[in-house]
Amino acid sequence: MKRTTAIACLSSLLITAGCSDNLSGSDGPPDPNDEKQASAEVVKQFAAAWVAAWAPEGKPDAAGALTDNPTVFTKRLDDVDSALVASTVKVEPQGEPECADDTNCTQDLAVEAELRGIGPMKWTSTATATKVGDAWKIKASGDTIYPGLGDANYLKRVRALPARASILDRNGVALTANRPVVIVGVASGNVATAATYAAFTKNLDVDGAKLAARAKAAPAGQFVDAITIRAEEWEKLRPTMGKLPGLLTMGGTQSLPPTSSFARSVLGTMRTATAETLKNAGPTASAQDQVGTTGLQYAFQQQLAGTPGGTVTLRDGKTKMTIEVVHSQKGTAGKPVKTTLDLKLQTAAEAALATSKLPASLVAVQASTGQILAAANGPTATSYNRAFQGHYAPGSTFKVVTSAALLGSGQTAATSLPCTNTITVFGKSFKNYDGLAAYGAGTMQKAFNESCNTAFISQHGRLPKDAMTKAAAMFGIGPELNLSIPAYGGAVPAPKDDVAEAASMIGQGTVTASPLGVAMIGATVAHGTAMKPVLVPGKDASGPAASPLPAATVGALRTFMRTTVTGGTASVLAGNGAVAAKTGTAEVVQNGKVVTNGWMVGYRGDVAFAVIVEGGESGSKAAGPILKNFLGRFK
Template sequence: MKRTAAVVCVSSLLITAGCSDSKSGDGGKADPDNEKQASAQVVKQFADAWVKAWAPDGKPTEAAALTDNPTAFGKRLDDVDSALVASSVKVTPQGEVNCSDDATCTQELAVEAELRGIGAMKWTSTATAVKVADAWKVKAAGDTIYPGLGEANYLKRTRNLPARASIQDRHGVALTSNKPIVIVGVASGTAATAATYAAFTKNLDVDGAKLAKRAKAAPAGQFVDAITIRAEQWAKLRPTMGKLPGVLTMGGTASLAATPTFARSVLGTMKQANEDTLKNAGPTASAQDQVGVNGLQYAFQQQLAGTPGGIVSLRDGKTKLTIKEVFTQKGTPGKPVKTTLDTKMQQAAEAALATQQLPASLVAVQASTGQILAVANGPDVTSYNRAFQGHYAPGSTFKTVTSAALLGSGLTTNSSVPCTDTINVFGKTFKNYDALAAYGAGPMQKAFNQSCNTAFISQHGRLPKDGMTKTAAMFGIGRELNLSIPAYGGEVPAPKDDVEEAASMIGQGTVTASPLAIALVGATIDHGTAMKPVLVPGKDAAGTAAAPLPAATAAALRTFMRTTVTGGTAKLLAQSGTVGAKTGTAEVVKDGKVVTNGWMVGYRGDVAFAVIVEGGESGGKAAGPILKNFLSKFK
């Protein structure tokens, strides 16, 4: 049976020069009375037809028709193709045509078959052309395909996968290892019952209705996979699910982290290859392989997997015993991928999110290098990396950038700015978060510590239209991050009017950023210079992302951040060491309703961090406890 493959090889090779003469005006046809010309022509036609036969969805009909026994040879050619799992072949007539008489000639064929999931196998066979009546045919012999096949022998291939290499933390500790898995599915057709599909929905979070449709549409006798789980998880489910009608399982191994949640959105997940992931896995991958679906497992699939080895043996058709091994290719082991993650800090980040009820993310980076230390998304198991890819209004965490812009415009930390209940900008009314009462005029530092929206917005006329955009760039916001896995660096478009500019000053309107981008803002304040984020050293671009902040601006922001902890909205962290932080509450519209996301950005020592809680009441109340928990677990 033919398999669909991705590559088609077309033979464009010519017959040898000594056999290429033809009579003038004959349109290039060989002289049937010249046995060398005639036999060479049929061998060339046969070679081209063989290429078509082993092409994707090819059939042996044309090649078989050129032989003296089409029925027997067509099946034999197809059987060898299937045994080798060949995705393509090149067949080249070569050397001199040798004729023993005027009805029998031979010519060698150089064959190169691409064995799916292994590589190229090369051999030389001999095509014998015989004259049957007035036509030349290729003798329908097994040795025409491969020497030694004869009438009954056959080829058998085996493929060996090397152990997948691990993804490592910054200290070289393995974060992933090869563990047993179980692919759980159902038999095609109607073998599974309504109770079976209900159990998939209840126990494995698989859409039972969709699985039922797939099973009914699949060809008879097919295994319809539903989900890949750890062997220990199946051991718990087997007593109940294993007895249900139609349930089938397949065993295997996959590269997994210690737990299903550990750094899942960064490390990525493994699953049996599909069309898209097979293409990413490269030419030596097989549709039966467990390959990376997302994260680093996907990004570094070929490096981690290495290349498979393979053996093709010639076997006796009667005894089934190996006559000899005719092809051997050694596999190459995969190479580990070393990341900047810190295992203990990652564990601390995940533990801090574990008790949350709302979707939340935490990112920690090394401020002096931009190296990413921990990335957690919770509380549910998810492969979506909202910490890197989320597009969020950063709310009042963005007042760090606004403060830098205002300090650059001539204001000082002690410049007086009015904190009123509301402020109107060209018909748009802005207010403070509910817990803040207006306190009148006060220094900018107090406005930062108390997170007064109106105080900052009152100064919007001091900034040029692109002032916020240019200042945000000093913190690395608005640039492509170019990490090994997808990540969003934020966007601060130049405002189209004063209302949009006012909104941007408090991290609303058209301003968006990911938790990673906000963590890098905290790192810029801590270190003084924005650094490019790095997850995989040597792969991700490292170094500075912008010119250093003016020294006076950096010093002022550090004071702002520290006093926000000692006497402002981030005072929950006052007992967590020498921490600088800024809270944020961002209003967003979800399902037609205005809800708030709670933020906090900060740093301690050389570690900068950001937390977002979707639907959190405020930064101090929602994100603050997470960071307090996180900071308590390391020094």
């Protein structure tokens, strides 16, 4: 060890203006003959190489090359990385090296590793730098990585996930709970046969070819998961699939609703994490976790999941026994998400949609608050929430808005609106739905009750060009809906010409809305003011979405909708209490053919609702029976 530097410097003060021993951290390259500088430099390089080794896609070769036994140390550093499941690491040399002689120095390393799925773990290890020939090397000891590792001991981590919290209805009743599931997959490699993959395709709707490709690409001895299903579903499949070559299963629990279809598109689904869902799940999630993939399970993944706990133990390399617990982190339980859904009404909506043979959606809201009471899509389970996200022409349900626009222009319920078979607007011919015969002279109320297209279109020249856009805004149609899960607010663009204006008056052309948006039209009539829809209180914006409708307009619309039930196109709902409603049949073009969607919107008491049936013949024939079934299930 050099001890002459300070003396030489002191004696030379009489001759020179300054002197430096060029210690680690000073300007200029390190002096290879100064043990402190040389050892500090190799420790610094080693720390940087360690950080690179434990970075995503990092390799330990560079760090190993700086040691006196690269082959042994490279594997050791990689093994500890794998054992801890470290995603990143910080390694910072502390202070100055302490040198015992000219060839051996030690320096502490402050280490902070981010354990994927657990969180940070901090420790201090000691790097020993030794001079090997003319070069300085780090001693290839396990203690350099973690104190006490030595040549044979090892670290083992255990991760503990807290139980996932439930999604609750408005009364605090759990809509999801942790239920037994079975993860079904295959062994990696070529163990599974063509028959195995064919069974996945046939019985579990899993692409067998893609699963086979994943299995062949996976490392040897790995479980390649394909799908997670309820335990009771697996019991039905076990006799036919249980003994197929290469098929493997793992038991577990998952946060699920009572049935696979119940409110699925709103509550959401759970699956093994992907790159996208893992990013959404946050830094304490693991690639093996079951995480929310859609709906509320996705939107509130981190709140529902909580944070995992974990321990890291130092274990004896020979006995495998724990020497000590070197790191412990307590997990935090997830917090429930309380929604505005009502279990009774959601169940009623699910049952009502089950009677349909065509794709259908039903939304029910509390008119006075905008809180969503039920949102169902059927008749089969789907993750696509057409009830919130569907872009549909609202058809004649939009005549509620049109009537408000006409009433606002000075017309009244008694204003004459003639109902003819057809009406032509600048060369474009409009007609009524097939079941309506022209009746000639009649009032606005009669045109509403009978849903006469030509009667309303006859008034298109009496409204300003932006009248329908402004009227729609009074019902909350148009503005973006900032719900906690995706929802469409609708669109009523200002018409580009008279034909477009005429089409908008009967809910066609460029007018679009979701079933949720149409339900809010009914709610606006019931309450008198459009409210913002709310699914998760405290998260979703609430309160009025527009100024109150004029009292005269509200009174007229309530009469219109009630008499449509007592003596108009919504008579299918008669006998279900004081129901007020409006039917709708919207024409849409699919694959070059004109088809119809059946609609109905309305309210009873403080509950407003909307139903759409894709491909339904008409509102009264397709949506009406579903709504009648729904109303019959609650008071």
